[in-house]
Amino acid sequence: MNKKISRRDFIKLGAIGLIGGAIAYSGVWALFQGVVEAAPGMKLGEYDWEKHYWGYVCDSYRCIGCGRCVVACKLENMVPWEPQYYRTWVERYVVTEDGEIFVDSPNAGRDGFKADQINLKYKNLNIRKSFFVPKLCNQCDKPPCVQVCPTGATYMTKDGVTLIKRKICIGCKYCIVACPYGARFLDPRLKAVDKCTLCYHRITKGFLPACIEACPVGARIFGDLRYPESPVRKILRGKRVSVLKPTLGTEPKVYYIGLEKGVN
């Protein structure tokens, strides 16, 4: 390795390599763009995934913490009944007059929030306000879980739902670490990762997700972001909405009404 190369030649070589590499890369990328567009249409019966883009709203002003959504999701989607496995959950926030924030989610809200717990746990606190926040997979437009999956098992459909190929998932849990919202979990029976699919088997047949059906107070709203008069689009126009962790650039499609400073 003692061959001498002049500085001029070195820079020339470097520049050629860089430009050549960039051209080659864009060429290959452009080639594969064509492949995606030309792929056979995903009509799948009457449902056309090009015609919908699913969105969701959680209204924290309305949630009463009954936990019926958690139970409905478990029964609809065969989620293990044990409390540590959940596709959706409800958190309770307690803000004291000093500005201290307490968060809890007993059994992910599956059994509701019992009166005893709050009385004993928060008895001596000077509570300024307290509220519930329902949470689920935020179906990000730039999903970190899809980006880190080493096998490509998790992917986003054209109608905006992130799904998992259970047979390809190796259970490495990289996506669980990558998800900033804690939406994913390892199903011990499947030995693959599972998460909220917006009840994909229901919404592609014109039904609503199970959590939406269960919620008695309308704290969860589902709709088509492509359709201007859908419930979600109406809320995006009429109410003040926000998302969880907007600074991470995940561009979630689950919007929240009534988030507070300490809610993450």
Added chain:
Amino acid sequence: MNFKIPHLPFWVWTLGGALTILAFNIAITLRAEYGFHLEKIEENVKEWRSLPIQYAGASACIDCHQDIYTVWAKSNHIIVSCENCHGPARAHLENRARLTGNTSRELCELCHAKLVSRPSDFPQVDVKKHGGQSECITCHNQHISRP
């Protein structure tokens, strides 16, 4: 360990390095997002679509249970879907399995126990001081939801 770097011209190293980086980038980018294994995605989406549906929704109950449905639909509990208390309808629709309604005090408490976190305009009561240990339906009809 005697490890000798093979003696190759400089341009081979540069080209090799550039191609390796290019190949690596293509491998990462062209996974699921760009349609690599697209045919397997279609297969998988079809699988997800064809999972069995467990909850039917309240409108499925009206066909056979018209009398209780109309009573319930006039009450404040119209916001509580039938399956919230009776369980998912699939078994009932498939082989007429009995869906007994949960009339326990605990179920009513899930929504109606007084908690500071609940909106103040939501009907809630101190469950320790109200009704002892008896079931709430002793006095409150769950489909009419009036005392």
